Amino acid sequence: MERDKLIEMYRTMKLIRRIEQRINDEYKYDEIKTPIHLSIGQEAVAAGVCVHLRKDDYIFSTHRNHAQYIAKGGNIRKMIAELYLRTTGCARGRGGSMHLVDTDVGILGSTAIVGGNIPLGTGTALASKLLNNDRVTVVFFGDGAADEGTFHESLNFAAVRKLPVVYVCENNFYAINSHQKARQAGEGIYQWGRGYGMPGYRIDGNDVLEVSEYARQAIERCRKGEGPTLLECITYRWKGHIGTVDDVGDGYRPKEEYDYWLSKCPIKRFAEFLRIKEILTDELEKAIDEEIDTTVEDAFSFAKSSPKPSTVELTEFVYVD
Amino acid sequence: MPWTTVQVEKLDNFFIKDDTAGDRILTYKDALHEALDQSLARDPRVFIMGEGVDDVAGVFGTTKGLKEKYGENRVFDTPIAENSLTGIAAGAAMAGLRPVLIHARMDFILLSLDQLVNHASKWSYMFAGQVKVPMVVRTISARGWGSGAQHSQCIQGMLMNVPGLKIVAPATPYDAKGLMISAIIDNNPVLFVEHRWLHKTTGPVPENLYSIPIGKGVIRRKGNDITIVAISYMLVEALKAADKLKEAGISAEVVDLRSLKPFDEEIIIESVSKTGRLLIADTGSKTGSVASEIAAFAAEKAFYHLKKPVVRVCCPDTPTPTSDVLEKAYYPSDEDIFREAAKLVRD
Ligand SMILES: Cc1ncc(C[n+]2csc(CCOP(=O)(O)OP(=O)(O)O)c2C)c(N)n1
Secondary structure: OOHHHHHHHHHHHHHHHHHHHHHHHHHHHOOOOOOOOOOOOOHHHHHHHHOOOOOOOEEEOOOOOHHHHHHOOOOHHHHHHHHOOOOOOOOOOOOOOOOOOEHHHOEOOOOOOOOOHHHHHHHHHHHHHHOOOOOOEEEEEEHHHHHOHHHHHHHHHHHHOOOOEEEEEEEOOEEOOEEHHHHOOOOOOHHHHHHOOOOEEEEEOOOHHHHHHHHHHHHHHHHOOOOOEEEEEEOOOOOOOOOOOOOEOOOOEOHHHHHHHHOOOHHHHHHHHHHHOOOOOHHHHHHHHHHHHHHHHHHHHHHHOOOOOOHHHHHOOOOOO | OOHHHHHHHHOOOOEOOOOOOOOOEEEHHHHHHHHHHHHHHHOOOEEEEEOOOOOOOOOOOOOOOHHHHHOOOOEEOOOOOHHHHHHHHHHHHHOOOEEEEEEOOHHHHHHHHHHHHHHHOOHHHHOOOOOOOOOEEEEEEOOOOOOOOOOOOOOHHHHOOOOOOEEEOOOOHHHHHHHHHHHHHOOOOEEEEEEHHHOOOEEEOOOOOOOOOOOOOEEEEOOOOEEEEEOOOHHHHHHHHHHHHHHOOOOEEEEEOOEEEOOOHHHHHHHHHHHOOEEEEEEEEOOOOHHHHHHHHHHHHOHHHOOOOOEEEEEOOOOOOOOHHHHHHHOOOHHHHHHHHHHHHHO
């Protein structure tokens, strides 16, 4: 992989981490009045996949959508303003954290209904095929979404019609507090891809290089008209399902499991790789950090100083012209 | 801290006085827990399933500890597969069990409409009563803290249009327990509508196993000038409004419908024949709401008692906005009921 793409992935992962940590820190001030779902620990998946996407490619994500939004190039100022429910937010404050949108970069909105995005992304892929353009769609979802009928019905449809869509499952083992084992008896989500007639792979979702390599191939297949791929990326969320809680120990996730995954930090691991390759130097790291700090600072102050919507807006956009 | 625990925990305790005997006070959610617990103990055919029913949170505490007590064959976690789960519950019910299926948000019921509407609710009718579907679908509507358009819906109005489905919406702890028990005993699919803001409501709840007939409303406050029919959480707002109306010299009769389908026609006719004015408060969007149905019913059966047009106090016909400012403007409150009721009586 070229050097600048490697650096881009590193930068994206760090940007996601910083923004998420900042949201985590700010949440206690009760100004972000909407549920948040953090992806800290899962950064490599979004970064590794989106590095291969063009601006006009589509992504669809879920309630846990911050990382993907950032990786696809969503507007950071508008994202944070949306969390603060301001008129300058990407949905003018009426969507909140679970419903980020940025049509300029192929983000047509995200859903809080588990599995709800899978048919939608299959639909944009159908449109690419019918319109005969080479836009690719990536649908991101959790392991929980693979329980839903929409997952199975969409994969089947996409395979039959050879649609340009990559299904990316971020398997972090948990759906709220339910472990995957309580919900799925099978050998792995990736195998369903094969069952429906498309390539399916289980990969290390904390290894951004591996994610990126499989995503590159899957996206290329799409562009060549060879149809969909399912990637099951094994990863882990560090924070609890919702808000800023830590759901570790005492009836929740085992502490040993949590500690193990903390030791597998995708960013630390990639940074080490880049250092061995002498791509990442102290100087470059400092420059990236400073740039990210500026971006994050700017976005949060922009958001906090933006106005809230006025109540006359309540009934707008129920229908559009 | 924000969300999950948020809004509800910040609410005042609302104590609903009624004629119920007994001085043991429980919250709505504990009353539900007791109803489920006692039903599991009483009838081995009863089982509970749903996303997260056996985890530490136990569906806002309503199923906490029940798996430990009754075993994982009777209280168990499920995949996130609403439509099929509904059909699976229906099938189990056809085979003689009494499932209670839980959706932590009412919004998720929309994924199960095929099995709920096309199958479970119509089954007895299609087969001339030879197969029964005695199941309970418990759903909880949320509200507040930016729940947004997909996590706060109250779609009971939409579901009233489904033949064969019974719908109850208890507002007090006493009713929550009694109606849950009735719903489980009933031989038909019963949709049990909860509102998250009711979970903290307190009131007297007897320890014994008792049921409340489905289809019977109750008068929560007697009055002569106006009838306010309220459902689910709107009862709390209606009672607050009735207090304010009283101070303003207006005597409001507050009817709690409790059951939405079938609903208590008598109680409405009787009350309206006395007051001549009808206001209906619903937690859902206005068009096609429970309030719409009650209004239509009043036009059909109580028209000559009415001195004034019927008024509906509902959410506007927009999806729920996430913004706190817009959210506040979106939800009707006791103020709205008070204002509309006063106008109806005075103008
Ligand atoms: C249709 C539907 N059912 C249930 C829920 C409640 N819910 C919200 S997130 C979630 C778990 C999702 O787990 P997963 O898909 O693995 O994503 P993760 O949160 O782990 O990223 C559930 C069950 C929902 N939002 N939508």
